[in-house]
Amino acid sequence: MANRGFCLWLTGLPSAGKTTIARELAPLLRERGWNVELLDGDEIRQGLSSDLGFGRKARETHAARVTYVAKVLARNDVIPIVALISPYASSRARARQDIGRFVEIYISTPLDVCEQRDVKGLYKKARAGEIKEMTGVNDPYEPPTTPEIRVDTVRLAPRDSARYILKELDRLGWPTHR
Ligand SMILES: Nc1ncnc2c1ncn2[C@@H]1O[C@H](COP(=O)(O)OP(=O)(O)O)[C@@H](O)[C@H]1O
Numbered sequence: 001m002a003n004r005g006f007c008l009w010l011t012g013l014p015s016a017g018k019t020t021i022a023r024e025l026a027p028l029l030r031e032r033g034w035n036v037e038l039l040d041g042d043e044i045r046q047g048l049s050s051d052l053g054f055g056r057k058a059r060e061t062h063a064a065r066v067t068y069v070a071k072v073l074a075r076n077d078v079i080p081i082v083a084l085i086s087p088y089a090s091s092r093a094r095a096r097q098d099i100g101r102f103v104e105i106y107i108s109t110p111l112d113v114c115e116q117r118d119v120k121g122l123y124k125k126a127r128a129g130e131i132k133e134m135t136g137v138n139d140p141y142e143p144p145t146t147p148e149i150r151v152d153t154v155r156l157a158p159r160d161s162a163r164y165i166l167k168e169l170d171r172l173g174w175p176t177h178r
C-alpha cells in the first residue's frame, strides 16, 4: 500500500509555472525510486485531446481524459504529475474522487505576474481581442479553496518550488521514497 502511486495534480493560470515545476519535480521523485509520468495539458492537446477546443464542455472532457490516464498510472505504482490549468473546481473534485490517491497542488501565481511572464504570448493576444476563451482574461479560473499544497512562485524559484512540494508531501505523509 505504501508503495502505491498517487497523483500530483498541478492547477493554476496559464504561465503560473505548472510545466516548469512539474519538470523540476519529476527527477526528484525518480531519484527516490518512483516511476513518474508527466501529463501536461498542452502536450495532451496535441494528441489524445487534439479534437477539443476551449469551451467549458471541452475543458471538462480534457480534464476527464487526463483523469482517466492518471488513474490507471497511479494504480500501477507510477506517480502521474498532471500539469493542467483545470479551471473548474468540479473537474478537479471529480479527478480527486476517481483517482482516490490525489494531491491538489495550487500554483497560485497571481494573474498580473502570469501576464508579465506570458510564456506563449496568449495574454497579449487575448487583451488585443485576437483570442477568446483565454483563462484569466475572458474565461473563468476557479481557484482551489482547500488545496493540499499551495506554491508561491513569486517567492520561490522553480527548483525551490519543487523542493517545497516534496517537503509538504513528506509532512502530509505521502511516500516520497519508494
Ligand atoms: N518560481 C517559478 N516557478 C515556475 N516558473 C517560474 C518561476 N519563476 C519564473 N518562472 C517562469 O514562469 C514561466 C512559467 O511557464 P510554464 O511553466 O510554462 O507555465 P504553465 O505551464 O503554468 O503555463 C516559465 O518561463 C518559468 O521560467
Ligand SMILES: [Mg+2]
Residues within 6 Å of the ligand: 018, 019, 020, 040, 042, 083
Ligand atoms: Mg504548461
